[in-house]
Amino acid sequence: MALKVTIDNRTVEVEPGTTVLNAASQAGVYIPHLCYHRKLSIKGSCRLCLIEVEGTPKLQPACSTLVCDGMRVKTDTQQVKDARRAVLELLLLNHPLDCPVCDAGGECKLQDYVFWYGRGRGRFVFEKRTFAREDVGPFVSRDMNRCIHCTRCARFAAEVSLAEDIGVFERGDRTWVGPYPGKELRSPFSGNVTELCPVGALTDRVFRFKARSWELTDTPSSCPLCPVGCPTLLQTRDGRILRIRTREKSRTPWICDLGRFGFAARREETRPTVMEDGRQIEVPWDVAAQMVAGRLRTISKESGPESIGVVCGTLATNEELFALQHVFRNVLKCGSVSFGPRTPAPASHEQRRVLEDALRAQGRAGDLVGCDSVLLLCADPYEEAPVAGLKLLQALGLASSGAGEVGEAVGVVGAARDSARGGSAVRITALGPRRPEPPSVQTTWIAATPQDCADMVKRLALELANMCEGTGTARTHGDTGKAQATGGPGTTGTAGTLKSAAVEGRELGSELGFWSTSRKLGIVVGGELVGSSLVYGVLASVLRVCAARSALGVETVPLFLFGSGNARGALELGVLAGQSRAGSGGRGDDSGGGVSDGAGFREQMDAAAGGKLRALFVFGLDPLAECYDRAKVEEALKKVDFLCVQSDTVNETAGMAHVYLPLQSVFGRKGSFVDLEGRLTGLSAEQSPQGEESLLFGLLRTVCEARGVATELDKAEAIFSYMKGRYGWNLNENLKALSDSEGVFPDGSDGRSGNGQDVGSKRVPARAASRDARAASDSVSWKRPPRAWLLPRDFEGEARAAGRGAAGGSAGAPVRGAREPGPPPQEAEEFVLLSGRAGVSRSVWARDVSGHPKIPKSLFVEISRADAERLEICEGESLEVTSALGSVRTAAVLSESLMPGAVFVPFGFPGPGPGVLAGSGDEVTVVRVRKVGVGAEC
Amino acid sequence: MAEKILLKNVGIPGSERLETYRSRGGYRALEKALRELKPSEVTDAVKKSGLRGRGGAGFPTGLKWSFVPKDVPGPRYLCCNADEGEPGTFKDRVILENDPHMLLEGIAISCFALSVVEAFIYIRGEFALGAERLERAVAEAEEAGLLGPNVLGSDFGLKVHVHRGAGSYICGEETALLESLEGKRGLPRLKPPFPASVGLYGRPTVINNVETLSCVPSIVQNGPEWFASIGTKGNTGPKLFAVSGHVERPGVYELPLGVTLRELLFEYAGGIRGGRGLKAVMPGGSSTPVITAEQADVKMDFDSLAAVGSALGSGAVIVMDDATCMVEVALGLTKFYRHESCGQCTPCREGLGWMVRLLEGIEFGRGSTADIDLLLEIASGISGKTLCPMGDAAVIPAQSTIARFRDEYESHVRTGGCPFKSAAGKVE
Numbered sequence A: 001m002a003l004k005v006t007i008d009n010r011t012v013e014v015e016p017g018t019t020v021l022n023a024a025s026q027a028g029v030y031i032p033h034l035c036y037h038r039k040l041s042i043k044g045s046c047r048l049c050l051i052e053v054e055g056t057p058k059l060q061p062a063c064s065t066l067v068c069d070g071m072r073v074k075t076d077t078q079q080v081k082d083a084r085r086a087v088l089e090l091l092l093l094n095h096p097l098d099c100p101v102c103d104a105g106g107e108c109k110l111q112d113y114v115f116w117y118g119r120g121r122g123r124f125v126f127e128k129r130t131f132a133r134e135d136v137g138p139f140v141s142r143d144m145n146r147c148i149h150c151t152r153c154a155r156f157a158a159e160v161s162l163a164e165d166i167g168v169f170e171r172g173d174r175t176w177v178g179p180y181p182g183k184e185l186r187s188p189f190s191g192n193v194t195e196l197c198p199v200g201a202l203t204d205r206v207f208r209f210k211a212r213s214w215e216l217t218d219t220p221s222s223c224p225l226c227p228v229g230c231p232t233l234l235q236t237r238d239g240r241i242l243r244i245r246t247r248e249k250s251r252t253p254w255i256c257d258l259g260r261f262g263f264a265a266r267r268e269e270t271r272p273t274v275m276e277d278g279r280q281i282e283v284p285w286d287v288a289a290q291m292v293a294g295r296l297r298t299i300s301k302e303s304g305p306e307s308i309g310v311v312c313g314t315l316a317t318n319e320e321l322f323a324l325q326h327v328f329r330n331v332l333k334c335g336s337v338s339f340g341p342r343t344p345a346p347a348s349h350e351q352r353r354v355l356e357d358a359l360r361a362q363g364r365a366g367d368l369v370g371c372d373s374v375l376l377l378c379a380d381p382y383e384e385a386p387v388a389g390l391k392l393l394q395a396l397g398l399a400s401s402g403a404g405e406v407g408e409a410v411g412v413v414g415a416a417r418d419s420a421r422g423g424s425a426v427r428i429t430a431l432g433p434r435r436p437e438p439p440s441v442q443t444t445w446i447a448a449t450p451q452d453c454a455d456m457v458k459r460l461a462l463e464l465a466n467m468c469e470g471t472g473t474a475r476t477h478g479d480t481g482k483a484q485a486t487g488g489p490g491t492t493g494t495a496g497t498l499k500s501a502a503v504e505g506r507e508l509g510s511e512l513g514f515w516s517t518s519r520k521l522g523i524v525v526g527g528e529l530v531g532s533s534l535v536y537g538v539l540a541s542v543l544r545v546c547a548a549r550s551a552l553g554v555e556t557v558p559l560f561l562f563g564s565g566n567a568r569g570a571l572e573l574g575v576l577a578g579q580s581r582a583g584s585g586g587r588g589d590d591s592g593g594g595v596s597d598g599a600g601f602r603e604q605m606d607a608a609a610g611g612k613l614r615a616l617f618v619f620g621l622d623p624l625a626e627c628y629d630r631a632k633v634e635e636a637l638k639k640v641d642f643l644c645v646q647s648d649t650v651n652e653t654a655g656m657a658h659v660y661l662p663l664q665s666v667f668g669r670k671g672s673f674v675d676l677e678g679r680l681t682g683l684s685a686e687q688s689p690q691g692e693e694s695l696l697f698g699l700l701r702t703v704c705e706a707r708g709v710a711t712e713l714d715k716a717e718a719i720f721s722y723m724k725g726r727y728g729w730n731l732n733e734n735l736k737a738l739s740d741s742e743g744v745f746p747d748g749s750d751g752r753s754g755n756g757q758d759v760g761s762k763r764v765p766a767r768a769a770s771r772d773a774r775a776a777s778d779s780v781s782w783k784r785p786p787r788a789w790l791l792p793r794d795f796e797g798e799a800r801a802a803g804r805g806a807a808g809g810s811a812g813a814p815v816r817g818a819r820e821p822g823p824p825p826q827e828a829e830e831f832v833l834l835s836g837r838a839g840v841s842r843s844v845w846a847r848d849v850s851g852h853p854k855i856p857k858s859l860f861v862e863i864s865r866a867d868a869e870r871l872e873i874c875e876g877e878s879l880e881v882t883s884a885l886g887s888v889r890t891a892a893v894l895s896e897s898l899m900p901g902a903v904f905v906p907f908g909f910p911g912p913g914p915g916v917l918a919g920s921g922d923e924v925t926v927v928r929v930r931k932v933g934v935g936a937e938c
Numbered sequence B: 001m002a003e004k005i006l007l008k009n010v011g012i013p014g015s016e017r018l019e020t021y022r023s024r025g026g027y028r029a030l031e032k033a034l035r036e037l038k039p040s041e042v043t044d045a046v047k048k049s050g051l052r053g054r055g056g057a058g059f060p061t062g063l064k065w066s067f068v069p070k071d072v073p074g075p076r077y078l079c080c081n082a083d084e085g086e087p088g089t090f091k092d093r094v095i096l097e098n099d100p101h102m103l104l105e106g107i108a109i110s111c112f113a114l115s116v117v118e119a120f121i122y123i124r125g126e127f128a129l130g131a132e133r134l135e136r137a138v139a140e141a142e143e144a145g146l147l148g149p150n151v152l153g154s155d156f157g158l159k160v161h162v163h164r165g166a167g168s169y170i171c172g173e174e175t176a177l178l179e180s181l182e183g184k185r186g187l188p189r190l191k192p193p194f195p196a197s198v199g200l201y202g203r204p205t206v207i208n209n210v211e212t213l214s215c216v217p218s219i220v221q222n223g224p225e226w227f228a229s230i231g232t233k234g235n236t237g238p239k240l241f242a243v244s245g246h247v248e249r250p251g252v253y254e255l256p257l258g259v260t261l262r263e264l265l266f267e268y269a270g271g272i273r274g275g276r277g278l279k280a281v282m283p284g285g286s287s288t289p290v291i292t293a294e295q296a297d298v299k300m301d302f303d304s305l306a307a308v309g310s311a312l313g314s315g316a317v318i319v320m321d322d323a324t325c326m327v328e329v330a331l332g333l334t335k336f337y338r339h340e341s342c343g344q345c346t347p348c349r350e351g352l353g354w355m356v357r358l359l360e361g362i363e364f365g366r367g368s369t370a371d372i373d374l375l376l377e378i379a380s381g382i383s384g385k386t387l388c389p390m391g392d393a394a395v396i397p398a399q400s401t402i403a404r405f406r407d408e409y410e411s412h413v414r415t416g417g418c419p420f421k422s423a424a425g426k427v428e
């Protein structure tokens, strides 16, 4: 039932539950407001929005007064004007008149309102209260003098980010806001408060003093840095990004610090080089490009196209991925295109199907609404895909989703007050090496290595299979688990494996039973697990769990946090899957070597080491910094006859290249990505001297021309529209319009509906993209996978297979770091090595941005505080980490969230990293940790 | 007044002990309620008695109880407001320290009426003795089966928690009290929703003052008609008056509502100290507008005081003799409110500090006539525009003293100082 309300003689109809403020906005009447924010609880404390309601003697706050039918509101009476003027005068009493030097000048609500509604002159003649300016975190600076006490920042920390890092202290006119004692703003969301703060009290340290807001041009775009792909607003001056913000009214009102500040770490090299006599010398672009085309042609002629390989980084756009495949797979006929140096290519038809099915089963954070249980598998969503993490917390009712959009009805005004965290009954179990952030009472953390997690989910699948077969009921959960655990490959009983007691013990047995039968289960699989060699086993198990639970009549929402950047785009466009080994058939055998289509980076490196891969094109990444088994990769890269690197910086690998070609940063290339949930998102490019069309296209054109092939696919827009037609994407948008939108599902759906069980066409984005394999390499065409995992018949077979230990990806991996038993040397202690990307709040991307002393700027080794205390290791102290393969020296970072018994060494820092220590991601690497010499004082 | 109801045990040795309270008829009302009455009958009795809240607003207690939704499943709570922080108010303290069992009995009966099984007493942090005695009383009552799982052997169970405040006046405001109880900053909440529907931990909650709840046993014991026969129409029952200031015998007096101010001051409180003349009275605590000596015949009840432009408030009668500087009074009290403002909303947070500085200016001879008008203007920018009623209360000292004693402000401005102070700064 709609309610009629008249605001200043304009009548509108609104939904029950609409506030006067929102109704007024619908009626086109603007009411000034400061403490109200559409995505925070309603506070009603600034008192600027007071309005007159006919029949009520006192003025009412528009932000918190709900409309009732027939209500008559006046916002332009003298009484209202006086009240506004009084509030504004009071806000200015202690506010410095420093607008000319304030970073918020020009985008300050207070400034605007005083101009519009305030008095000309102040009458306060006394001394103002003052505070010292202070940096309250790596990205945020606080000037308390300017604070108007709206508490948006504190509400954000309490309700949205749950970081509780900034709060309100003291009372009355002594009130101030700031970090809680001993804390600073270090959550992955800290930058949001700079956008929330209506004045210049909390400002962005990266943007400070760079420009005036009115000099900035706004361009809608999407964030390329993690698979969530949030809609963003690029704010540029002279074409260059100076600041990234959220879009007004966006479905994603918050972005993480990586997305907000990560752009500032971009560096761009503009000069191509070629190697001559061991030295890289600068050459014009054309010379370099011709050289690439020539070398590729010669090598292909000499050794067949299989002797050419491509490795592609995770920040490639769909258009680049398509063009790369088109040129290398179709034109050059070499199928070996791998995606990132750590993602294993599917080795069998089975594995490819698992991957496809997983994409189709992929749920959304929002689907988790109503879950009574959630299983986090090596997942720390808040750190690895932050905004998805927030949505997850909101879906589970742990974080507030705010007061409602303008025009939207809101719940009980101020309902967020009954403590967002209290309201939810969901039980979250986090299984993994790290306690997920933010800690909450609903979360139980069971420390486990990734291998343990893979093993556990397999046991769960088996448990469920048994339940479905009706045999499981006879056994106790613990027994089933145990039986499988000991039978399970590669994870137990091996020398040096850390096996947490919880995973072994009965404790988990009862948990297994719970996850089998809970009403609605969310399974969130972390990016590091998805990006590791364990992935196929884990995906298969999760799908089997979904299938079995579905057969048992309970709901499951799987959510895979696909690695970084455009990982999902690469999967959808068939980069990884490529052509089957069998399919590449005769020619590969004829030439007697090379790598077949669908080979992953590891196979490529094996082939290179064996002299079978002679040319390698590396696009947009630094394999040396990102790979496992670095020594071997280095050797392989040295061995290839032709190494071409195209990347935005001259990284270590580029330093070895025979030809290096520059590339714009991901913020300078126009294109599209596919986000975690399957939307196509558009990326706008900032202006660089190299233009907004990826320099890859120029190179590929030269390569094609050298083959006498003309290509029109050398502009992002053209490729996009080509893909649109080819895959039958049901959308009108061109790339530009895509960037303006907030992402579009390729099937034209609004993406709003849907649940984890629906694997229909709805949310399958590049559904036809699997055809891409055919398109790009005219080989095996993928059948649309049957909805196999929904059918008990299928999973039964698979479950039996699992019972025999035949399914899953982690089969029989040897333990590389295992060593001869013997008493360990006294100073060295054994740990399980964990590696992966560092979380956002420690992100490598931000490392050069803030200049903050506590954000590691170079490689670090993270060790649990418990272990550190036992070994008397202190923060910053120099440690030597040694495995069977090698050793690195680096500074210790003490962690509250890492499991004892393990150390974490992140990928992504330049120079030797975990790749020196670990041979691969699927086996347990044992390392010894030793204190070396000086470091910080303990 | 011959019969004392609320103070009947005060002054008896060991009055705070259970045995004393029982020996004087205590807990019989609870027994009666449990054995003879239905919960709704208790509520009806309270309604019929005409009892109005003693915490300040004078809201009819039975009506407040009836706002609690009957059909909402899950817990509901009762909170006893024992934060007593209003300047001039010290009546609840007498009960807390001397007769805690009377309060507990009132709470138990009220909880029975409201189907509440968990109650909280939020006691002012500084009341160390009161808290200690209250806690002991709870323990004694639990031991004796008067509180706990089966009160007096019935199916009605009640857990009472005593929670000590941390020294903030605003936590006496009912919703700030709830926040504080929940472990948060004591900030008043937006209303609606009202606590009766969304209160403590989001549950329906009734909040009543100590004195209010202490009236309940005698209403149940002697019947609502008896209670209604005390006092005047619409203002029934006994009332504790905390008389302070320039009287010979300051203290807490129990008298029926409707007693005249003159009677209270001159017959009970011993008249004005040192035989001086009466100048002004704040009849209900620092949040009630001053009235002058000419109004001394006003009846001390909710409606009569409202009729003369003031209020009964908490019943704290602050008496000022003819040597009192009204600017100084306003300054002192405004300072208090400024200090106690929670700082949440703009007018109260910022405005009071400004008023204090203007008042200081006038009091110490730096003020101007324009400052007096500015004070009124600021006050009207605060009054009625804040989130909680404290904003209204906070400007009352300045507003009402200017209204009634503007000439005194003007003479400060004219003479460049306080006419009531000698050069040494002493009262004349």
Ligand SMILES: Cc1cc2nc3c(=O)[nH]c(=O)nc-3n(C[C@H](O)[C@H](O)[C@H](O)COP(=O)(O)O)c2cc1C
Residues within 6 Å of the ligand: B052, B053, B054, B055, B056, B057, B058, B059, B061, B064, B081, B082, B083, B084, B085, B086, B169, B170, B171, B172, B173, B174, B175, B207, B208, B209, B210, B212, B213, B388, B389, B390, B393
């Ligand atoms: C600033 C402020 C302070 C208050 N302090 C107290 C107090 O200390 N004790 C009290 O009983 N009521 C106090 N109140 C009134 C309460 O909000 C509430 O109205 C009262 O506890 C209700 O009880 P009653 O209905 O029994 O009077 C205060 C109100 C305000 C606005």
Ligand code: SF4
Residues within 6 Å of the ligand: A146, A147, A148, A149, A150, A151, A152, A153, A154, A177, A196, A197, A198, A199, A201, A202
């Ligand atoms: S710092 Fe900014 S956001 Fe926080 S309370 Fe002050 S004005 Fe509001």
Ligand code: SF4
Residues within 6 Å of the ligand: B170, B188, B340, B341, B342, B343, B344, B345, B346, B348, B349, B386, B387, B388, B389, B390, B391, B392
């Ligand atoms: S009126 Fe004063 S005490 Fe009440 S909410 Fe506002 S600032 Fe806090």
Ligand code: FES
Residues within 6 Å of the ligand: A032, A033, A034, A035, A036, A043, A044, A045, A046, A047, A048, A049, A050, A061, A062, A063, A064
């Ligand atoms: S916007 Fe309504 S009170 Fe602040």
